[in-house]
Amino acid sequence: MLSTREMENEIIKVSRSATLPNMNDLHGKRIVLGLTGGIACFKAAELCRSLVKAGAKVQVVMTEAAAQFITPVTMQALSGQPVYTSQWDSREGNNMAHINLSREADALLIAPASADFMAKLIHGKADELLSLMCLARPLQTVPLILAPAMNREMWAHPATQRNVAQLKADGAHVLGVGQGDQACGETGDGRMLEAEEIVDALEAFWTPKLLSGQHVLITAGPTYEAIDPVRGITNLSSGKMGFAIARAAQHAGAEVTLVAGPVSLPTPRDVKRLNVRSALQMHEAVQAVAANATVFIAAAAVADWRPANSAEQKIKKDGSGDTPALSFVENPDILAMVAQSARAQKGDLFCVGFAAESHDLLAHSTAKRARKGVPLLVGNIGPSTFGQDDNALLLVDAQGAKELPRDTKIRLAHQLIQDIASRLSKH
Ligand code: C5P
Numbered sequence: 001m002l003s004t005r006e007m008e009n010e011i012i013k014v015s016r017s018a019t020l021p022n023m024n025d026l027h028g029k030r031i032v033l034g035l036t037g038g039i040a041c042f043k044a045a046e047l048c049r050s051l052v053k054a055g056a057k058v059q060v061v062m063t064e065a066a067a068q069f070i071t072p073v074t075m076q077a078l079s080g081q082p083v084y085t086s087q088w089d090s091r092e093g094n095n096m097a098h099i100n101l102s103r104e105a106d107a108l109l110i111a112p113a114s115a116d117f118m119a120k121l122i123h124g125k126a127d128e129l130l131s132l133m134c135l136a137r138p139l140q141t142v143p144l145i146l147a148p149a150m151n152r153e154m155w156a157h158p159a160t161q162r163n164v165a166q167l168k169a170d171g172a173h174v175l176g177v178g179q180g181d182q183a184c185g186e187t188g189d190g191r192m193l194e195a196e197e198i199v200d201a202l203e204a205f206w207t208p209k210l211l212s213g214q215h216v217l218i219t220a221g222p223t224y225e226a227i228d229p230v231r232g233i234t235n236l237s238s239g240k241m242g243f244a245i246a247r248a249a250q251h252a253g254a255e256v257t258l259v260a261g262p263v264s265l266p267t268p269r270d271v272k273r274l275n276v277r278s279a280l281q282m283h284e285a286v287q288a289v290a291a292n293a294t295v296f297i298a299a300a301a302v303a304d305w306r307p308a309n310s311a312e313q314k315i316k317k318d319g320s321g322d323t324p325a326l327s328f329v330e331n332p333d334i335l336a337m338v339a340q341s342a343r344a345q346k347g348d349l350f351c352v353g354f355a356a357e358s359h360d361l362l363a364h365s366t367a368k369r370a371r372k373g374v375p376l377l378v379g380n381i382g383p384s385t386f387g388q389d390d391n392a393l394l395l396v397d398a399q400g401a402k403e404l405p406r407d408t409k410i411r412l413a414h415q416l417i418q419d420i421a422s423r424l425s426k427h
Contacts, residue, residue: 025054025055025203025411026051026054026055026056026199026202026203026206027054027055027056028055028056028057029055029056029057029106029107029202029206030056030057030059030104030105030106031051031056031057031058031059031105031106031107031108031109031202032058032059032060032061032101032102032105032107032108032109032133033047033048033051033058033059033060033061033075033079033109033111034060034061034062034063034108034109034110034111034113034130034133034134035060035061035062035063035066035069035070035075035110035111035112036063036065036066036110036112036113036114036116036117036130037063037064037065037066037068037069037114037116037117038065038066038069038112038114038149038150038192039069039149039183040111040112040149040191040192041066041069041070041112042069042070043111043112043149043192043194043195044066044070044075044111044112045070045074045075045078046194046195047111047195047198047199048060048075048078048079049078049195050195050196050198050199051199051202052078052079052080054199054203057081058079058080058081059079059081059084059101059104059105060072060075060076060079060081060083060084061083061084061085061101061129061130061133062075062083062084062085062130063085063117063128063129063130064085064128065114065116067085072085084097084101084129085129086128086129087128087129087132089129097129097133098126098129098132098133098136099136101133102133102136102137102138102142103138103142105137105142106142107142107143107144107145107202107205108133108134108137108142108143108144108145109145109146109147109198109202110130110134110144110145110146110147111146111147111149111192111198112147112148112149112192113146113147113148113149113174114148114149114150115148115150115154115155115157115160115163117130117131118146118148118160118163118164118167119159119160119163121134121135121163121167121170121172122163122166122167122170139171143171143172143173143205144171144172144173145172145173145175145201145202145205146167146172146173146174146175147175147192147193147198148160148164148174148175148177148190148192149177149190149191149192150190151182151184151186151190152182152186152187152188152189152190153186154190155177155188155189155190156188156189156190173205175193175198175201176193177189177190177191177192177193178190178191178192178193178194178197179191197269200247200268200269201269203251204250204251204269207248207251207252207253207414208252209252209253210252210253210417210418210421211249211252211253211254211295211417211420211421211424212252212253212254213253214249214253214254214255214294214295214424215254215255215256215257215292215293215294215295216246216249216254216255216256216257216293216294216295216296216297217256217257217259217286217289217290217293217295217296217297218242218245218246218249218256218257218258218259218296218297218298218299219242219258219259219260219261219282219286219297219298219299219300219302219334220239220241220242220243220245220246220258220259220260220261220263220299220300221237221238221239221242221260221261221262221263221265221300221301222234222235222236222237222239222261222262222263222300222301222303223261223262223276223277223278223279223282223300223301223302223303223331224261224262224277224278224303225278225279225303225305225306225307225310225331226277226278226307226310227307227310227311227315227326228310228311228312228313228314228315229311229312229313229314230314231314231315233303233305233306233307234262234303235301235303236301236382236386236387237261237263237300237301237356237386238263238265238386238387238388239260239261239263239265239300240265240387240388240389240409241299241354241380241385241391241409241412241413242258242260242297242299242300243258243260243263243265243268244409244410244412244413245297245299245413245416245417246258246268246271247268247269247271247410247413248410248413248414248416248417249295249297249417250268250269250270250271251414252414252417252418252421254295255272256268256270256271256272257271257272257273257274257289257293258271258272258273258274259274259276259282259285259286259289259300260273260274260275260276261276261277261282261300261301262275262277274289278303278306279302279303279306279331279332279334280306280331280332282300282302282334283331283332283334283337286334286338287338290338290341290342290349293349294348294349294350294424295349295350295351295352295420295424296335296338296339296342296349296350296351296352297352297354297420298334298335298338298351298352298353298354299354299378300334301356301382302331302333302334303331304330304331305328305329305330305331306328306329306331307326307327307328308326308327308328308329309327333372335351335353335372335374336371336372336373338351339351339353339372339373339374340373343373348427350375350376350420350423350424350427351372351373351374351375351376352374352375352376352377352378352420353368353369353372353374353376353377353378354377354378354379354380355368355377355378355379355380356380356381356382356385356386357379357380357381357382358381358382358383359381361379361380361381361394362379362394362396362401364379365377365378365379365394365396365401366396366401369396369397375397375398375423375427376395376396376397376419376420376423377395377396377397378393378394378395378396378416379393379394379396380392380393380394388409389408389409390406390407390408390409390412391406391407391409391412392404392405392406392407392412393412393415393416395416395419397423404416
């Protein structure tokens with residue numbers, strides 16, 4: 001008879017070999033980064049750095065106008081590759097840089113894409129290297145991705161909007177624009193997306209759409225249970241795992257609603273976020289969305305208890321040495337209740353729970369899965385993951401357990417989403 005610890009070690013050995021591949025970064029992707037003329041060229045330096053950091057091999061191509069805003073020397077230093085600026089560049093043996101560079105690429109990313117450059121593209125003009133490459137790229141295998149940047153009036157102009165629509169119709173992927181202060185002093189739409197938003201969009205672009213058509217509801221972060229207007233009870237959950245799952249689910253093509261406890265993490269792109277504070281608010285928000293969801297992932301660390309009465313005014317220390325008598329009531333178990341009502345309605349909602357434990361992960365996770373009445377429970381060691389960017393997960397279902405070994409939360413989130421997607425097809 002194996003002890004729990006020995007069983008966990010066995011699972012770890014077996015499952016290591018079955019680990020799913022990482023799908024979430026740009027490792028090995030060959031990206032031609034094209035710069036056209038605009039003040040947003042200064043952001044292309046950061047973008048280039050971020051792409052390289054994410055594992056991509058970046059080849060920079062610049063128009064003459066782009067070189068007025070940032071030097072090829074800067075872009076060469078950041079990409080680690082000589083920059084191309086002319087179709088007459090004699091470094092290429094066959095003198096066909098436009099053919100060679102576009103054939104070697106996994107994507108052409110134009111950032112910033114100026115209004116003028118987009119206008120050229122829709123006409124198939126090819127009078128310098130970058131537009132020539134866009135026209136010469138193999139349409140079916142080398143995607144063209146554009147991150148526009150321009151003044152708000154230029155962006156809103158019917159000619160630009162018409163060009164964007166035509167570019168999309170021609171198969172290009174036109175990313176959105178940011179909103180805010182512009183270099184010209186005006187404020188509005190037209191800023192180039194930030195480097196990390198563009199990297200995120202590329203990662204999403206290459207993520208298989210395993211959850212397309214699904215609506216994934218996720219809870220994340222801690223809850224805060226007020227004792228009085230200035231004090232409360234909470235826990236060390238950072239929300240990072242839940243937010244990573246929301247991002248991975250969105251990349252996989254799902255509609256995603258994230259019910260977040262009090263954390264200051266940025267909302268993943270195209271994810272609908274509902275901020276809550278207490279367990280009761282989280283329960284209410286979840287109930288409102290669960291009826292339309294197909295997957296519910298409860299990653300939040302919900303407080304088990306809340307003060308029976310939250311004082312309306314700050315409880316004062318009166319100098320007598322007496323301590324306030326706090327009494328507690330149990331919070332609703334959101335996951336168990338949602339799973340129960342999904343079963344009662346014979347609905348299709350696939351429920352996934354989390355367990356943050358300090359020891360005996362397999363035993364506690366197995367028991368918790370049964371108690372919550374969910375098909376899948378994800379165990380993790382709380383003290384070694386709270387606030388961290390990495391984690392290790394133990395996936396427990398009716399058949400047994402499988403470990404996803406220590407990795408970044410983002411990569412683990414993608415593996416978990418892949419695993420859930422394969423379960424949905426059998427569900
Ligand atoms: O009971 P315990 O808190 O350990 O269970 C953890 C799982 O249950 C997590 O998925 C958590 O989000 C969920 N949970 C919940 N509502 C509660 C307590 C936990 O949804 N009140």
